[in-house]
Amino acid sequence: MESTVKGKILKGVGGLYTVSVLSDTVENKEIRCRARGSFRHDRLTPLAGDNVILSYDEKAADDDGKFVIDEIVDRKNALIRPPMANLDYLFVTMATASPAPILSTVDKLICIAEHNDIEPVIVITKCELDEDKADELYRIYSSCGFETFKLSAVEDIGISPIDDFIKQKLPTRTAAFAGASGIGKSTLLNRLFPSLNLSTSEISRKIERGRHTTREVKLFPLSDAADCGYIADTPGFSMLDFKRFDFFEKEDLPNTMREFAPYLSGCRYTKCSHTKEEGCAVLQAVKDGYIPKSRHESFVELYDILKTRKKWD
Ligand SMILES: Nc1nc2c(ncn2[C@@H]2O[C@H](COP(=O)(O)OP(=O)(O)OP(=O)(O)O)[C@@H](O)[C@H]2O)c(=O)[nH]1
Ligand SMILES: [Mg+2]
Numbered sequence: 222m223e224s225t226v227k228g229k230i231l232k233g234v235g236g237l238y239t240v241s242v243l244s245d246t247v248e249n250k251e252i253r254c255r256a257r258g259s260f261r262h263d264r265l266t267p268l269a270g271d272n273v274i275l276s277y278d279e280k281a282a283d284d285d286g287k288f289v290i291d292e293i294v295d296r297k298n299a300l301i302r303p304p305m306a307n308l309d310y311l312f313v314t315m316a317t318a319s320p321a322p323i324l325s326t327v328d329k330l331i332c333i334a335e336h337n338d339i340e341p342v343i344v345i346t347k348c349e350l351d352e353d354k355a356d357e358l359y360r361i362y363s364s365c366g367f368e369t370f371k372l373s374a375v376e377d378i379g380i381s382p383i384d385d386f387i388k389q390k391l392p393t394r395t396a397a398f399a400g401a402s403g404i405g406k407s408t409l410l411n412r413l414f415p416s417l418n419l420s421t422s423e424i425s426r427k428i429e430r431g432r433h434t435t436r437e438v439k440l441f442p443l444s445d446a447a448d449c450g451y452i453a454d455t456p457g458f459s460m461l462d463f464k465r466f467d468f469f470e471k472e473d474l475p476n477t478m479r480e481f482a483p484y485l486s487g488c489r490y491t492k493c494s495h496t497k498e499e500g501c502a503v504l505q506a507v508k509d510g511y512i513p514k515s516r517h518e519s520f521v522e523l524y525d526i527l528k529t530r531k532k533w534d
């Protein structure tokens with residue numbers, strides 16, 4: 222047997238990883254293993270989505286499998302929430318209602334994806350609960366240039382366009398669904414991939430108990446083929462944990478709003494913050510209806526958060 226094999230981390234909980242092995246010589250394609258202690262010294266936590274090199278470890282306990290993660294191959298990117306590496310697509314998901322969308326959190330996720338060179342794809346779920354809202358959200362995000370889907374997994378509306386998108390774009394790529402708790406991420410994944418059988422549940426029960434239905438990031442291979450493409454379900458976040466994670470400097474923010482791009486060089490002042498200045502081309506574009514109002518509101522809210530944070534650093 223080879224002494225090292227390549228793999229991709231599908232899931233990691235409590236230091237125990239599930240790894241998809243990309244080698245014909247290992248019988249079990251999904252194995253469980255631990256990471257070498259040296260990662261802890263480097264403060265490097267292996268993440269779902271990491272490509273890794275495993276080595277066979279004779280001394281490893283049988284329960285943990287006989288392999289150990291030796292090396293993390295260079296990452297394309299890594300996110301704090303969802304905690305994942307090497308994402309190509311982020312399905313930024315929101316519901317029309319139950320729970321109602323909070324666009325500043327949706328837009329924050331989009332900005333984080335853009336900043337990390339991850340293509341955001343917008344998914345509007347529960348469209349049958351509020352069709353007007355679904356249309357409004359669809360208009361906002363498609364007008365910014367995002368691939369946007371509105372659908373209902375329960376009523377079976379709008380499933381084939383996203384199904385086709387996944388079949389076309391996902392092979393050899395890695396993607397994750399992210400968004401607030403209770404918007405139907407796991408329900409949609411079950412509808413798209415019935416064999417996953419993910420657990421789902423009512424939002425009211427979750428709020429009472431203060432917990433989410435999906436508790437861990439889990440990446441699913443789209444087929445048995447090597448490098449087939451992977452898609453992840455992730456735990457939804459509440460407003461509280463959403464506020465807690467940082468992202469980048471305020472100067473980087475304008476470039477993460479893709480529909481601002483044509484206007485950024487047209488402002489009167491070179492140091493324009495695009496929040497309130499006279500002669501701001503971005504504000505003018507909002508006024509003229511070229512930039513959705515809600516996107517600019519999110520921009521101002523995120524800008525203020527980033528500005529205040531700097532004072533404390
Ligand atoms: N009316 C309606 N309800 C839906 C739809 N999709 C999902 N739901 C319901 O929404 C609730 C939450 O769905 P989940 O799939 O568990 O939500 P989630 O986003 O995975 O939540 P977390 O795992 O906590 O992040 C369930 O009761 C689903 O039946 C939909 O299209 N329409
Ligand atoms: Mg879920």
Ligand SMILES: [Zn+2]
Binds near residue numbers: 493500501502504
């Ligand atoms: Zn400006």
